[in-house]
Amino acid sequence: MEILKAIVETILLFTFLAVVTAMLGVYLERKISGWIQSRLGPKHVGPQGLLQTIADTVKLLQKEHITPLNADVPTFNVAPILVAVAGLLAWMIIPFGPAFGRIIMVRDINIGLLFFLAMASLIVIGILLGGWASNNKYALLGGFRSASQMISYEIPLALALMVPIMMAGTLSTRAIVEAQGGSIRNWYIFGGPYEWYLAIPGVIAFAVFIIAATAETNRIPFDLPEAESELVAGYFSEYTGMRFALFQLGEYAEAFGMSALAAVLFLGGWHGPVLPGIVWFLIKMFALVFLLMWARWTYPRLRLDQLLNLSWKGLVPLGFLLVLVTGWMLV
Amino acid sequence: MRLDWLYVAVFAVVGTVMAALPLAIVWLLAPRVDLPQKRMTYESGVVPFGQAWAQFNIRYYLFALIFVLFEVEVIYLFPWAVIFRQLGAVAFVEAVLFIVILGVGLLYAWRKGALEWV
Numbered sequence: 001m002e003i004l005k006a007i008v009e010t011i012l013l014f015t016f017l018a019v020v021t022a023m024l025g026v027y028l029e030r031k032i033s034g035w036i037q038s039r040l041g042p043k044h045v046g047p048q049g050l051l052q053t054i055a056d057t058v059k060l061l062q063k064e065h066i067t068p069l070n071a072d073v074p075t076f077n078v079a080p081i082l083v084a085v086a087g088l089l090a091w092m093i094i095p096f097g098p099a100f101g102r103i104i105m106v107r108d109i110n111i112g113l114l115f116f117l118a119m120a121s122l123i124v125i126g127i128l129l130g131g132w133a134s135n136n137k138y139a140l141l142g143g144f145r146s147a148s149q150m151i152s153y154e155i156p157l158a159l160a161l162m163v164p165i166m167m168a169g170t171l172s173t174r175a176i177v178e179a180q181g182g183s184i185r186n187w188y189i190f191g192g193p194y195e196w197y198l199a200i201p202g203v204i205a206f207a208v209f210i211i212a213a214t215a216e217t218n219r220i221p222f223d224l225p226e227a228e229s230e231l232v233a234g235y236f237s238e239y240t241g242m243r244f245a246l247f248q249l250g251e252y253a254e255a256f257g258m259s260a261l262a263a264v265l266f267l268g269g270w271h272g273p274v275l276p277g278i279v280w281f282l283i284k285m286f287a288l289v290f291l292l293m294w295a296r297w298t299y300p301r302l303r304l305d306q307l308l309n310l311s312w313k314g315l316v317p318l319g320f321l322l323v324l325v326t327g328w329m330l331v
Numbered sequence: 332m333r334l335d336w337l338y339v340a341v342f343a344v345v346g347t348v349m350a351a352l353p354l355a356i357v358w359l360l361a362p363r364v365d366l367p368q369k370r371m372t373y374e375s376g377v378v379p380f381g382q383a384w385a386q387f388n389i390r391y392y393l394f395a396l397i398f399v400l401f402e403v404e405v406i407y408l409f410p411w412a413v414i415f416r417q418l419g420a421v422a423f424v425e426a427v428l429f430i431v432i433l434g435v436g437l438l439y440a441w442r443k444g445a446l447e448w449v
Contacts, residue, residue: 305448
C-alpha cells in the first residue's frame with residue numbers, strides 16, 4: 001500500500017518537476033531574458049508563447065540520439081538519467097505548505113537537509129560522467145570545470161545552511177519552517193525568534209547561500225562548465241535530443257530546488273498573511289528564481305581562478321566565521 | 332524512519348524509469364541513420380585530433396583533495412549544529428577549537444599555494 005502511494009507520489013513529483021521547473025522554467029528564462037534585453041521572447045506558440053517549451057519537447061522527442069564514436073557508451077547513457085533522478089530526489093524534502101489538513105511534502109526525513117546536500121552533490125557526478133564519457137575535449141573540460149566549481153561551492157553552501165540549523169536545532173525542513181511561524185520577524189533571515197542582532201548572520205548566510213547556490217547550479221556568473229563562448233556547450237556538447245533535455249531537467253530542478261530551499265530556510269517557507277500557504281511558498285520560490293535569472297543578465301562570467309578564489313579565500317572563511325558568530329550570539 | 336528510506340528507494344527506482352521513458356519514446360519515434368561522420372565528436376568543425384582522454388591539469392586534483400578534507404569536516408559540524416543549543420557554552424568552546432584548527436589548515440593550504448590557479 002505504502003509502495004503504491006510512493007509510486008503515485010513519484011509520478012506526481014516528476015510531472016511537477018518536468019512541467020513547472022523544466023518547461024515553465026525554460027519559458028520564464030526566455031521571457032525574462034527577452035524582457036531585460038527589450039525584446040519579446042517566445043510569442044507565437046500558444047498565448048504569449050506559453051506552449052513554446054511543450055512544442056520544443058515534442059520536437060526533441062523526434063530527434064535522433066547520436067552516440068559519439070569513441071564514447072564510453074554505458075556511462076554516456078547513464079549520466080543524463082543520473083542527473084535527472086538526483087534532481088528529483090532532492091525535491092523529496094521540500095515542504096510546499098499546508099493543504100487538506102496536512103503539509104504537502106513527500107517525506108519529512110529527519111536528516112532532510114543533509115539528504116538534499118547529498119543529492120545535489122550527486123548531480124556533480126552525473127555531469128562529470130557525462131563530460132568524461134563523451135570523449136570530446138570541450139565536454140571533458142566542462143566536466144572538470146564543473147566538478148572543481150561545484151565542489152568548491154559546496155562547502156560555503158553547507159556552512160551557510162549551518163546558521164538556520166543552529167537556530168532551529170533540527171535538520172527536518174518541516175520543523176524549520178514551523179519554527180518560523182508568527183510574523184515576518186521570525187524568519188531566519190531576520191534572526192528567527194531570537195534577539196534582533198541574529199539578523200546579521202541571518203542576512204549574510206542568506207547571501208552566501210544564494211551565491212553558492214548560483215555556482216552549484218552552474219548559472220551565470222558561474223557558468224564556466226557550459227560557457228558557450230569558450231566550450232561550445234560544455235559537458236553536454238555531445239548530447240542530443242531527449243538526453244540533452246534530461247540534463248536540462250536536472251539543472252532546472254536543481255536551480256528551482258535551491259530557490260525553494262532558500263525560501264524554506266530563510267524566508268519562512270509557507271508562512272505569510274491572507275493567501276494560502278502553498279501560494280506564499282511558490283511566490284517566494286519564484287521570486288528567488290527571478291533573482292537567479294536577473295543575475296544572469298547583470299554580471300559577466302568569472303574566470304576560473306577568480307571563481308575559485310571567491311570560494312576558497314572569500315566564502316569559506318566567511319562561512320566558518322558565520323558559524324562562530326552565530327554560535328556566540330546563541331549561547 | 333525506515334519508511335522514509337523505502338520512499339527514497341521507490342523514488343530512485345520509479346524516477347529512473349520515468350527518466351528513461353522519454354528515451355524509449357525517442358527510440359520508437361526518432362529516425363536512425365548511421366553515418367560515420369555523424370558520430371564524430373564535435374571539434375569546431377575539423378576532424379577530431381586524438382582522444383580527449385589525455386593528460387589534464389593537475390590543479391583539478393588538488394582542489395578535489397582540499398575539498399574532501401573540508402567537506403568531511405563540515406559534515407562533523409552538522410550533528411553539532413543540531414544539538415548545539417541544548418549543550419550551550421561547552422559545545423561552543425569545542426566548536427571554536429575545531430574551527431580554529433580547520434582555519435589553520437586552510438591558512439596552511441593558502442600559504443602553500445594550493446589555492447592558486449596558475
